[in-house]
Every structure is written in C-alpha cells, then in structure tokens.
Amino acid sequence: MTTYLDPIVIVGAGHSGARAAAALRKHGWAGGVILVGEESCLPYDRPPLSKAVLLGRKTGEQCAFYAASWYAENGIDLLLAQSVDRIDRYSGRVVLAGGRDVAYHRLLLATGSSINPLAVMGAGLLGVLPLRTPQHAHAIADSLQSGRRVVVIGAGVIGLEVAAAALERGCIVTVLERAPQAMGRSVPSIVSEAVVAEHQRRGVDVRFGVEVAALDGMARVQAVHLATGEVLACDIVVYGLGVRPNVSLAAAAGLSTDNGIRADRHLRTADESIFACGDVCCYDSQRYGRAIRLENWRNAEDQADAAARNMLGQQLAFDAVPWFWSNQYDFALQVAGLPSLGVETKVEVIGHSRLFHSRDAKGVLQGVSAIGSVREIAGPIKEFRSLLRMTTSS
Ligand SMILES: Cc1cc2nc3c(=O)[nH]c(=O)nc-3n(C[C@H](O)[C@H](O)[C@H](O)COP(=O)(O)OP(=O)(O)OC[C@H]3O[C@@H](n4cnc5c(N)ncnc54)[C@H](O)[C@@H]3O)c2cc1C
Structure with missing residues (x-):
C-alpha cells in the first residue's frame, strides 16, 4: 500500500x-x-x-x-x-x-x-421554491397540505415527482411546461405522453407550450400570470427548470x-x-x-x-451504459441507454407495464424506457442494460 x-x-x-x-x-x-x-x-x-x-x-x-x-x-x-x-x-x-x-x-x-433560476418577476415571493436540498424538501413538504393549490413550473423528472407527491397529499395540482413535451431531454415523446397520461388520469392539469410571465402576491405567492394573460390562483409554486x-x-x-x-x-x-x-x-x-x-x-x-x-493509478476507462429511474405515484420510470439517439420507438407490453425500445436509423437499439411496477420492469431493464453494454459501443 x-x-x-x-x-x-x-x-x-x-x-x-x-x-x-x-x-x-x-x-x-x-x-x-x-x-x-x-x-x-x-x-x-x-x-x-x-x-x-x-x-x-x-x-x-x-x-x-x-x-x-x-x-x-x-x-x-x-x-x-x-x-x-x-x-x-x-x-x-x-x-x-x-x-x-x-x-x-x-x-x-x-x-x-x-438549479436554473426562475427568472420572472415575483420569483422571490414566499412560497416559491426549487427542489435540490433537504431544506427545500422540508419547506415544500410543510406546504403540501390538503386542498392547497400547487403550481409546478417545469415538467421535467423533478417537476413531475413533485406533482405526484402534491396530488397524493391532497393538493390541487397544475403543471406548466414551456416545451411541447414533458422530460424532453430524457425520453422520447411516446414515453413522456404515457407518463403525463398517468398524471392527467389522476386529475393533474398538465399544460404545454405555456410561458409564465410573472408571479404575484403580497408577501406570499398568490397567483401565476401566463403570457396569454390568464391568471392561475395558487398557494405554492415549485419550479424545476433543470440544472x-x-x-x-x-x-x-x-x-x-x-x-x-x-x-x-x-x-x-x-x-x-x-x-x-x-x-x-x-x-x-x-x-x-x-x-x-x-x-x-x-x-x-x-x-x-x-x-x-x-x-490511485488504475487506468479504468469509464464506459457505463446510462441508467436512471423516477418514482411517481405507484409506478416507476426506468431508462437505460440514451433513447434520445433513437428515431423510432416501439412499445412492448409486459403484464401491466410497458417497455419502449428506441432504435436509431440503422436499427440499432439505443435506449429502453420502461413504465410500470418495479417488480415487472427491473428485470427486463437489467437485461437491456447488459445488451446495450454490448451493442452501443462505437
Ligand atoms: C430532488 C432530486 C431528486 C433526484 N432524483 C433522482 C432519481 O430519482 N434518480 C436519479 O437517477 N437521479 C436523481 N437525482 C439526481 C442525482 O441525485 C444527482 O445526479 C446526484 O446527486 C449528483 O451527484 P454529484 O455528487 O455530482 O452532485 P451533488 O450531490 O449535488 O454534490 C455536489 C456538492 O458539491 C458542493 N460544491 C459545489 N461547489 C463547491 C465548492 N466550490 N466548494 C465546496 N463544495 C462545493 C455542492 O454544494 C454539493 O453539495 C435527483 C436529484 C435531485 C436534486
């Protein structure tokens, strides 16, 4: 040594x-x-x-x-x-x-x-929070009381997890996203549509192509003003705009x-x-x-x-297959590889879960996304990670 x-x-x-x-x-x-x-x-x-x-x-x-x-x-x-x-x-x-x-x-x-800051007027009002640290999480958790109106700005993975937790805690939840799809950097549109459908089915109001113009309130946030002129009354705003x-x-x-x-x-x-x-x-x-x-x-x-x-002197080339997960409500999203490199995504049903295979123009599998119970999707995702390890090297 x-x-x-x-x-x-x-x-x-x-x-x-x-x-x-x-x-x-x-x-x-x-x-x-x-x-x-x-x-x-x-x-x-x-x-x-x-x-x-x-x-x-x-x-x-x-x-x-x-x-x-x-x-x-x-x-x-x-x-x-x-x-x-x-x-x-x-x-x-x-x-x-x-x-x-x-x-x-x-x-x-x-x-x-x-975290990317929320650059609109009123972003400094009380009740407007990002989520990165335990302090943020405790502050948001304390505010998620039944019946409260929660506006989530940004339909990325974190924004959708906040929306799921808020709904589970009895809040009335609206998600506002500027882009045309949720989790646009991480998954193909067919996958984000399936995830968004789970939110909508449970009563979350998810809106795309929406520009937030300003936040408004006395000391605490009370309203979100959209660029269209529409005003959404709210008790808390959580933003997740990427990092x-x-x-x-x-x-x-x-x-x-x-x-x-x-x-x-x-x-x-x-x-x-x-x-x-x-x-x-x-x-x-x-x-x-x-x-x-x-x-x-x-x-x-x-x-x-x-x-x-x-x-310590080893020469280990880092070459892992990317993998991440998210938990929302009673389902998990797991993604292996880089589905964004695919041009075509096909769905496979496994029990109550779905697997989405994304292939590039040459037909090479670039990523697999799965939505469902961890019990049903963990095994297949593990196998696809091994497969991607062998097939996606350049
Ligand atoms: C709320 C939340 C939920 C997440 N959920 C998931 C999930 O479900 N699945 C998933 O795959 N990933 C998830 N992630 C992502 C995952 O947690 C991050 O990718 C991971 O924390 C990155 O680790 P890191 O060490 O690079 O950065 P961090 O854990 O952020 O650590 C970096 C540290 O460096 C400190 N620092 C920076 N500059 C300096 C300096 N000059 N001097 C001293 N200290 C400094 C920072 O303060 C920070 O403490 C989540 C992230 C968040 C915020």
Missing part, C-alpha cells in the same frame, strides 16, 4: 464526493482524504427528497449516506460549510473561502450542479469547461493531478464517440468509484 505526504482532496461533499472518499479507502488508499463541502449537512442522497421526504415518510437527516462517526472512523477529514474558492495548480493547493489552503496529491472535482454544472472553480483554474468539466475517458482533466466525477463531469465516452455529461444517481455512484481507482 502506497502513501504520499499530501492528501487526496475532494471538492464537493455531495453524492459522488462522499462515495469517492469511501471508494478511496475501499481500494486501499491509506493516505489522507479531505472532503470539502459548502453545504452544512452531512453528504446525503438526493432522490428521496422529491419522493419520500415530500410524502412525509422520511426526513432530510435520514438521507445522509453515512453518520458523522463514519468519516472519523475511516480517517476522512470532512470539512462542512466550507467552500473551495480557488485551485492553485502550480503549487498543488486549494484555497478555502476563509483563506486556509490545503495541499493535494490528487484533486477530485465533484462540485455537482445548481447547470458547477464549473466556475475549474474554469478559473484554467481547466477546460464545455457543458461541464472536460475529462478524458479516465475522468482525468488535462491536468494529470485533477479528476472530475458526477453531474459536473463531461467525459469522453468511447461508447458514444463524443463527450457526454450525465445527471443521475447511478452515474454519481459509478464515476465516484472509477475516479477513485484512477486517482
């Missing part, structure tokens, strides 16, 4: 940062590990925030990956509520906001992504950033001491023959492990 004088520093104590710290120990690194995060809570799992936490079945604290004692027991120096302000690549140090600087042997950038990668730290250090921090297939940046993983990492995908960036749980897990191994 090799040790070095300087520690491995991980910037971003979120999902992939915490997992990378654990992976360093698992793969034999006995030197120092410093995990720096600007949030004040222990690193946590985000998916339950838009599901179990909104439904009141879990608290944000229960979403922590590990207890505080775990970090101490594993010799991981966890610096919370501290942001890294600067990377000095020439001296191999990072500078924290308070001025403290820390030398690194290897540096992992796991800075994740930030953007947190690249400023890397960019200021002269690292290449283009839709994320650019990394090679080993998740290494152009600086051989610096790696990237998770939502922020835009890596060379051998499978797709271009640089891609993924924003999902599985990717945060897998890249954390691969980056940790590569920081």
Whole structure:
C-alpha cells in the first residue's frame, strides 16, 4: 500500500464526493482524504427528497449516506460549510473561502450542479421554491397540505415527482411546461405522453407550450400570470427548470469547461493531478464517440468509484451504459441507454407495464424506457442494460 505526504482532496461533499472518499479507502488508499463541502449537512442522497421526504415518510437527516462517526472512523477529514474558492495548480493547493489552503496529491472535482433560476418577476415571493436540498424538501413538504393549490413550473423528472407527491397529499395540482413535451431531454415523446397520461388520469392539469410571465402576491405567492394573460390562483409554486454544472472553480483554474468539466475517458482533466466525477463531469465516452455529461444517481455512484481507482493509478476507462429511474405515484420510470439517439420507438407490453425500445436509423437499439411496477420492469431493464453494454459501443 502506497502513501504520499499530501492528501487526496475532494471538492464537493455531495453524492459522488462522499462515495469517492469511501471508494478511496475501499481500494486501499491509506493516505489522507479531505472532503470539502459548502453545504452544512452531512453528504446525503438526493432522490428521496422529491419522493419520500415530500410524502412525509422520511426526513432530510435520514438521507445522509453515512453518520458523522463514519468519516472519523475511516480517517476522512470532512470539512462542512466550507467552500473551495480557488485551485492553485502550480503549487498543488486549494484555497478555502476563509483563506486556509490545503495541499493535494490528487484533486477530485465533484462540485455537482445548481438549479436554473426562475427568472420572472415575483420569483422571490414566499412560497416559491426549487427542489435540490433537504431544506427545500422540508419547506415544500410543510406546504403540501390538503386542498392547497400547487403550481409546478417545469415538467421535467423533478417537476413531475413533485406533482405526484402534491396530488397524493391532497393538493390541487397544475403543471406548466414551456416545451411541447414533458422530460424532453430524457425520453422520447411516446414515453413522456404515457407518463403525463398517468398524471392527467389522476386529475393533474398538465399544460404545454405555456410561458409564465410573472408571479404575484403580497408577501406570499398568490397567483401565476401566463403570457396569454390568464391568471392561475395558487398557494405554492415549485419550479424545476433543470440544472447547470458547477464549473466556475475549474474554469478559473484554467481547466477546460464545455457543458461541464472536460475529462478524458479516465475522468482525468488535462491536468494529470485533477479528476472530475458526477453531474459536473463531461467525459469522453468511447461508447458514444463524443463527450457526454450525465445527471443521475447511478452515474454519481459509478464515476465516484472509477475516479477513485484512477486517482490511485488504475487506468479504468469509464464506459457505463446510462441508467436512471423516477418514482411517481405507484409506478416507476426506468431508462437505460440514451433513447434520445433513437428515431423510432416501439412499445412492448409486459403484464401491466410497458417497455419502449428506441432504435436509431440503422436499427440499432439505443435506449429502453420502461413504465410500470418495479417488480415487472427491473428485470427486463437489467437485461437491456447488459445488451446495450454490448451493442452501443462505437
Ligand atoms: C430532488 C432530486 C431528486 C433526484 N432524483 C433522482 C432519481 O430519482 N434518480 C436519479 O437517477 N437521479 C436523481 N437525482 C439526481 C442525482 O441525485 C444527482 O445526479 C446526484 O446527486 C449528483 O451527484 P454529484 O455528487 O455530482 O452532485 P451533488 O450531490 O449535488 O454534490 C455536489 C456538492 O458539491 C458542493 N460544491 C459545489 N461547489 C463547491 C465548492 N466550490 N466548494 C465546496 N463544495 C462545493 C455542492 O454544494 C454539493 O453539495 C435527483 C436529484 C435531485 C436534486
């Protein structure tokens, strides 16, 4: 086992940062590990925030990956509520906001992504919330009282999960989407139509091609004004407008950033001491023959492990088949591969569930989406992930 004088520093104590710290120990690194995060809570799992936490079945604290004692027991120096302000690549140090600087042997950038803001008048009113942190989730959960009128702006995965939780809690729910379809970046229109139909069947008012002009209220939000002049009365507004990668730290250090921090297939940046993983990492995908960036749980897990191994000297080419899931009401959506690369999508019925096979112009399967019970779809999706692993390499 090799040790070095300087520690491995991980910037971003979120999902992939915490997992990378654990992976360093698992793969034999006995030197120092410093995990720096600007949030004040222990690193946590985000998916339950838009599901179990909104439904009141879990608290944000229960979403922590590990207890505080775990970090101490594993010799991981966890610096919370501290942001890294600067990377000095020439001296191999990072500078924290308070001025403290820390030398690194290897540096992992796991800075994740930030929500796109709602840029309309009235966005600062009380009762207008995004969803990324436990604080957001608790605030939304507290507001989801039966009979309240909830307007969700953005019919992406998070927006639809919020809509489902709000309806389950007895709220009157409207979803407003500027684009012509829901989850447009992630699934083909036939899949989003099937998901939207589940919302509409239960009574959610889902509207497409809608432009929000302004929000209105005294101190709290009371109405959403649409560009058409229509006014929707509401008690709470939740917006989910997608995220953007947190690249400023890397960019200021002269690292290449283009839709994320650019990394090679080993998740290494152009600086051989610096790696990237998770939502922020835009890596060379051998499978797709271009640089891609993924924003999902599985990717945060897998890249954390691969980056940790590569920081320890392995040469593991990261080439996973993308996979994500969403839970809404009593059904799950699972997506393997990149269905957006398909030009034709065909449906297969399995019991009470549906599988959607997306093929490109050459007939090559590029992605499979499934809607239904986890019991019925988990097995087929697993098999398709294996198939895609073999068939989609470029
Ligand atoms: C509400 C919600 C529900 C989700 N549900 C699903 C789901 O059902 N399925 C799925 O596949 N995916 C889901 N995801 C996506 C998944 O959670 C993310 O892809 C994953 O969290 C990404 O991990 P990460 O480590 O890249 O980023 P994060 O977990 O966001 O961690 C990045 C951390 O870095 C910190 N940071 C940034 N800059 C600095 C700095 N300069 N100094 C110090 N710290 C810094 C940030 O504050 C943050 O804590 C969901 C996401 C959200 C928000």
